[in-house]
Amino acid sequence: MNSQQTQYRLVTELAELDAYLAGATVVAFDFETAPQPAWQDDGTAALDPHRGIIVGISLTVTPTMNENNGLQAIYIPLGHHDLAGTGLNADAGAVLALLRQRVFENPAVTKIAHNLGFEAKFLLVQGITLVPPVYDTMAGALLMYKEEGHFRRLADVGLKTLARDWLGLTLPSFVDVVGIGSFADLDPRDPATIAYACSDAELAWRCYKLENDWFQTHIPAHQRLVHAIESPVALFTARMEQRGFLVDRPGLMAAAAAAEAQLAQYLSNLETMGRRPVQVGKNAATNDLKAYLFADLGLPVLKQTDTGKPSVDAEAILGLRDYCRDHAPEQLPYLEAISAYRGLAKLHKTYLLGLAAKINPVSGAIHTQFFQLGAETGRFTSAHPNCQNLPAGPLYGVNVRDFLIARPGYTLVAVDYSQIELRIGAWFTRDPNLLAVYREGGDIHAVTTAAVYGITLAAAQDSSDPDYKARRTVAKNINFGIFYGLYPKGLRDILRLKAGQNLSLEACEAMIFNLKRTYPELGPWQEQVKTAARYRETVDTALGRRRCLPGINAPEEGLQGHFERAALNHPIQGTAADILKLAMVRLEAGLTARPFIRPLLTVHDEIVFEVETAQLGDAIPWIVAVMAAPPFAAFDVPLAVEVTVGQRYGTLGAWAGAE
DNA sequence: TAATAACCCAGCGTC
């Protein structure tokens, strides 16, 4: 592409690479990868740092960000199949050693890549750590508008897509160039091979330039986010993905077998209990089950789905059980059996078999894929498997998290922010009572209990009171829901389903009224945020992470309400994401010097590490200090973290302190 | 016409 401007070269000699790097302070790079021989037939192995190798590296270097006269890109083949034995490849060890010293671990060089975490993982396997400053052009693209009013999504930020949208270039796809084989099969001397590899590095450089220009004129805060947060966070994410979480496979399979037997038993019980055989499927939400409940048995439809069809979810079944207690008690066992069957099936399929299917054959661990900009608010998402929705406690007698274990000689350390969203709420609203609780180390749940029940703080904290537990549960749910956009109906439903408490709508209304009286700045803050959001049709976090709110001024009330709640939630949830990511950046800076600390996963307000057991006493205080440090200058509410440790993720306990 | 793929919808797990 762009042959007048760009020259592509094949480089196999170390001296030539050395000369090419002279004076470079900005380097864009890209890896071509392929499966290791043992995994030749697995199409996905090329993307897995445990089963793939770096086949070649393309580089574009410039002395400065704005220098592009005579831009050149080179391709260094490292692992192409050399059937004739003619020495096609450069010396991989020597090349990596040189690049490590001159580029990857050189703090004077800005390292640019598209989807930086991918490259970072392959380097980690080689014992090489990318060192900031780094820049991930994919993260950058995700923080730019596709069109005014909505940001690019994952599907819009492939390098080829960006080349088309931004530069009008049509580039051959990977499949066009490689076909069904792997990149290692290509002849590196073929100009098409060189062009394919080099254009990726060159494009990354062009994106870097283009993105920074765009940010300056459109959303300067996002430029800071990409440079200072998202790009270094990609390195931290790479550590988590590359390491993975070791799985107790025998335990998992034993639990799966037990669940399977139990499920068969449940099915036959259902058949015996019912008036006729019912096709309940694997999750008991089939049309046949609905026909059986509502037509055959004549039970009333108490709840509908969004599309107006009869609902049979957990809440609906709960309602049917209430109805049957009065009108058809003989049906109660069947309804209970449906709930149990459904829950066990979920455990079995999603959390036992689902997890087992994701174990990496080389590492024996699950390597969750994290999308650091997967959620609109800046939160991470996680997939393959999603480790952010693993049941937090026993589900039908099985604690799924217990099958995620520490490696021998290591101990799991989970560090989570205590009530971070409420603390952020205190900071945003400047509510004196919220601020006081966190500055004086008060008990937020007790303060809320006192508020919503109209009792004294002392009464709220009296654990001998028979109502203590129930009240506190309500208060916790309210505190949880404050910044989710809590409404009386939502509060009533959640308390009924999760806490088994039946409160009237009026009672819930009164509690929310009392809450807003106790935290007097809460209501005004919410009104002010909504007004600003309606005017701008966007809303920002503390660090300027923007969310678009198309439809906040729509005539449809439902749509408007949705975006109003999003407007209230984004500053809270998004700032929590900002704070977590800032902590990751600070952690990343110290992890290379502390190889005994290995991050494994993150769940929104929590980071889980694997730490060499002998080093716990050094590691934990350091982690705590880094994570609890003030996140940015203006944030004047103390942060608190809680540490739990253990061998199994599901069974962590308090850390006793230095031994 | 039958098999397969693609898509949407419900339901449910997390913070």
Add this chain to the structure above:
DNA sequence: GACGCGGGGTTATTAT
């Protein structure tokens, strides 16, 4: 409020 996953059910597409 923010997500991802496995399953059911329907519709569109493909092969025969």
